[in-house]
Amino acid sequence: MKEKIEYNDQLTERIANHYTDILTQLGEDPKREGLEKTPERVAKALQYLTHGYDLNPDEIMNQAIFHEEYSEMVIVKDIEVYSMCEHHMLPFFGKAHIAYIPNGKIVGLSKIPRIVDAFARRLQVQERLTLEIRDCIQRTLDPVGVAVVIECAHMCMQMRGVQKQNSTTTTSAFTGIFLDSDATRKEFINLIQAKLH
Ligand SMILES: Nc1nc2c(ncn2[C@@H]2O[C@H](COP(=O)(O)OP(=O)(O)OP(=O)(O)O)[C@@H](O)[C@H]2O)c(=O)[nH]1
Ligand SMILES: [Zn+2]
CATH class of the missing domain: 1.10.286.10 (GTP cyclohydrolase I, N-terminal domain)
Incomplete structure (x- = not known):
């Protein structure tokens, strides 16, 4: 970004x-x-x-990859998302929750919200945004697993069209251990729902 x-x-x-x-x-x-x-x-x-078209998310990740033996889940949650639906060019916005389990490499934490922005600041659908973030992290860090959950309100469904003011859309995408292990996926879901205070 x-x-x-x-x-x-x-x-x-x-x-x-x-x-x-x-x-x-x-x-x-x-x-x-x-x-x-x-x-x-x-x-x-x-x-x-739409300035995300000028950004290279893989390069953003590669700027701050470090070798560390930490092998527990790393979660960055409640990342603001502002994007534009490609069908109506109206905003959709909400939050992304992202986790990965390192396999010898970690990334500078700020890079995760930066790649969210790099993909979100384009004409998008929420599903593709979710997959693009997941795949970028998987490609650049080669972790044991990646989990991405995005929750958004779509202005094209609220201000026009079907006019459902309170609906939100949730998308998710997983790789590796988040797909293979119900327990790991549940731990992630519990942690993104947990409040610190
Ligand atoms: N799957 C998906 N659909 C989206 C997203 N953003 C907007 N849409 C939908 O894109 C669809 C486009 O449908 P069309 O029937 O071609 O367009 P429309 O006549 O304007 O549709 P309505 O919104 O139902 O009035 C609508 O159903 C929108 O709700 C998104 O991120 N993901
Ligand atoms: Zn739309």
Whole structure:
């Protein structure tokens, strides 16, 4: 995750021109004060919301892999997820809970939320997001197992369409021992549900 993204001026202008047209098509006056800079703002917002395309999650992981003999479960939970559904280009957001059991290698903890962002800041479906995170960790760390659970609310189901304001969607993906051992999977589920206080 870049802390700040660099906007491409030519791309901003091209996208903004389309939005000027879209505002007119919607019956708005793109020249009125409040909307004057809106096409440019939207163009930048869209570049921000999809800046994950410019990030390489495997490289992010490889920046901080260390050899350690720790072989218990490592869990990073309650990681905020902000993504955009590829069907309606509306936000879906919630939390990711991620665990792995090392096999001689650990990763710098911040890299886990960073790869969540790298995959989430693209046009996505929640299922693919879940699998991409799992596979990236498996590929780069070769751990004994990986577990990913994501819980999100989808604006395309809340603000429009079926309009179910309280529904959330949960997806999960596992590898290795999390698939083979019910006890390990249950330990993970218990730990992500546990509150520290
Ligand atoms: N599986 C999955 N579906 C999603 C996700 N985000 C949005 N969708 C769904 O994508 C589907 C697109 O269905 P369509 O029937 O082509 O589109 P639509 O007419 O706008 O559908 P409605 O939302 O039911 O009004 C909808 O059912 C959405 O709920 C996601 O992350 N995963
Ligand atoms: Zn949608």
